[in-house]
Amino acid sequence: MKKYHSLRLILGDQLNRSHSWYKEKDDGVLYVLAELHQEASYVRHHVQKICAFFAAMESFASSLKAAGHHVKHLTLDDTVDFKTINELIASLCTEHSVKRFDYQHPDEYRLADQLKKLQLGIPVHCFGSEHFLLAQDELTDYIKVGKHNRMESFYRKLRKRFNILMDDDQPLGERWNFDGENRNKLKAADLKEIPQPLLFANPVGTYLDRIQRHHIDTLGRATEDLLWPIDRQQSLQLLDFFCLHCLPNFGRFQDAMTHNGESRWSLYHSRISFALNSKMLHPMQVIEAALARFAEANSGVDLAQVEGFVRQILGWREYVRAVYWVNMPDYAALNSFDAKTNLPEFFWTGKTKMACMKQAIDQSLDYAYAHHIQRLMVTGNFAMLAGIDPDQVDQWYLGVYIDAVEWVEMPNTRGMSQFADGGLIATKPYAASGSYINKMGDYCKGCHYSVKERFTENSCPFNSLYWHFMQRHSERFSRNPRTAMAYRSWEKMDADVQQALLLRADFCLSNLDQL
Known part of the structure; x- marks a missing residue:
């Protein structure tokens, strides 16, 4: 069995090809991506969600191998004997006689807490994920624990800090927020203008077979071809499609709902959240793509549309992450209404x-x-x-x-x-x-x-x-x-x-x- 001086874990939502880990090749480093029973079953997941993560992980592993890195991609078949991620890591470290274990800070508290408790007898180092606009250690500078923190104030601070949609120290258009203009209902004539969504056809039959074979309890409708992006290239295609076809009307109809038409489920929404949350796309990359389209002559994108989108990425996405981390683990138990009714069938x-x-x-x-x-x-x-x-x-x-x-x-x-x-x-x-x-x-x-x-x-x-x-x-x-x-x-x-x-x-x- 080949020995490595370092083992580096890549979680399923850490598929960031631009991470500094990958800038240099090192024959002594082994990267590990693993389908885990623990992660597939800690909650009852939609079957398409599990397939999407498994497919994206396999694609990421292949891209690292193609770039010359040493990668071990483990499927459910390979990890079936390990109840927890910690057991798997300990086994791999022993198997490959590694002298050091590295991982990127997980985005979920339960995983961060779990990995923090690793006892390997070798040095363990935690790296940043290099994804979010705010670093983990500066979240408390923006959000106070146990207090209400206005998203609008948070959003304005980040607009200024990253100089986005700003005119010197003032917001472009002399307004910070166009939310009041983002609440249009779709009329009959509008329905005909909704673009057909860009869908992919990624085969996931092998993942479905594994999920069934390992008795993973899922929900939702399974499809042999997954419509979601599973790699960086497809994610960029979806982002480009949004900026070209959906952004011109995004803000205007972002709160609208309809049961009419084949595109009723997607409307003008970007649908890049899976690509973002798995880190195949970087939030600043997304913002810059939208701003570039806004800056193009005759793009049809006005300030209200692009501001509404930027607010979701720069404002809301960063804000909820900060609220989560600053208030965990107590946040997970909050029940201010003492609500106890069971979820209807x-x-x-x-x-x-x-x-x-x-x-x-x-x-x-x-x-x-x-x-x-x-x-x-x-x-x-x-x-x-x-x-x-x-x-x-x-x-x-x-x-x-x-x-x-x-x-x-x-x-x-x-x-x-x-x-x-x-x-x-x-x-x-x-x-x-x-x-x-x-x-x-x-x-x-x-x-x-x-x-x-x-x-x-x-x-x-x-x-x-x-x-x-x-x-x-x-x-x-x-x-x-x-x-x-x-x-x-x-x-x-x-x-x-x-x-x-x-x-x-x-x-x-x-x-x-x-x-």
């Missing part, structure tokens, strides 16, 4: 009479993807209104979406979506009745329930659940400036209407699986 099957929920869940099961408004204002909104246990909500979101890695999933779910963190991220719960969903989409047309009715048997469950939620938390939110108007509206209702709304909500809460 239809989250796993899509079998519900609520058209908006069915559309969002079916899409998630079919593609391992839903855009941010479907996640926040449809499935997330419903889960919060219904008082679902945030642990179960976390597990569903973490498992079902191809881009879900805990550092980004948990703050978005437990914080932004469920307000379970008590306001560390959001200044108010993102609770809404059916009228919001109807305002931003066309799901309500043809639904079993009527969005116009509030408390009849045919009424949209979101309507009564919204008021029930607001009432059971009235002491907390009635004086919040961002929610006070809802309570003034409640006070103007007749007492019999209030009672009917609460009774309808009680029925819905007692019969969630039948909705």
Whole structure:
């Protein structure tokens, strides 16, 4: 067995070809990528998500080998006897008589904590992933532990620091944020203009066979050809496609929803989150590509569109990572509403009479993807209104979406979506009745329930659940400036209407699986 002086671990979400590790070849260094039972089963993942990570890891291993590095790529067949990643590492270090073990700082707290506990009897060194715009050790300079930190303030600091969309020390266009112009609903004429999404056809039959052979419990629809990018080249193609065809209307329709057309599931969204979160793309590379397109004459990209996109990458993505790391591990246990209801079965099957929920869940099961408004204002909104246990909500979101890695999933779910963190991220719960969903989409047309009715048997469950939620938390939110108007509206209702709304909500809460 060949001996190496160093063994370097590459996790499945650390596929950064530009990392300084790879600038020089060293015959004494062995790089290891491993499909692990631990990682495939710590939560019930979408089958396409596991296939995507396995395919991307294999592709990355091949690229390193082609560049002259020594690489060991291990499949589930090779790692079946190891219960944990630590056991595998210890075995490999002994097998190859290595004198030193290196790894890049994991993005998930559980893995960072696990690797920190390695006892190998040789030096262990942790390197930065060289991916994020903010280094791990400077996160507390921007986010205070246990406190609400405004994303907008964070975003402006990073705009200034990295000189993005700036005119000296002022924002380009004299405005920091165009969010108010990013809320258009798709009209009939707009539907015809939505571009067909760029899809790939990566064969994943061998990964599906391994997943089945090793009895990995998955969810979602399996496909023999994976539509997601699995290497840097495909990731760049998807980024270029977005900048050329989707960016001109991205901001305008980023909150819109529709059940019409073949492109309804992708709309103008970039769909590069898997490529970003697996580090096949770098966030600054993505920002610069969007800015370059914005700067081109006749690109059709105006400031509102590019700012809306930059805000997601430079602002929100870096922000939720900082909130996650500064507040972990306590953040994972926060449950400010003491929500305890079980997640309804239809989250796993899509079998519900609520058209908006069915559309969002079916899409998630079919593609391992839903855009941010479907996640926040449809499935997330419903889960919060219904008082679902945030642990179960976390597990569903973490498992079902191809881009879900805990550092980004948990703050978005437990914080932004469920307000379970008590306001560390959001200044108010993102609770809404059916009228919001109807305002931003066309799901309500043809639904079993009527969005116009509030408390009849045919009424949209979101309507009564919204008021029930607001009432059971009235002491907390009635004086919040961002929610006070809802309570003034409640006070103007007749007492019999209030009672009917609460009774309808009680029925819905007692019969969630039948909705």
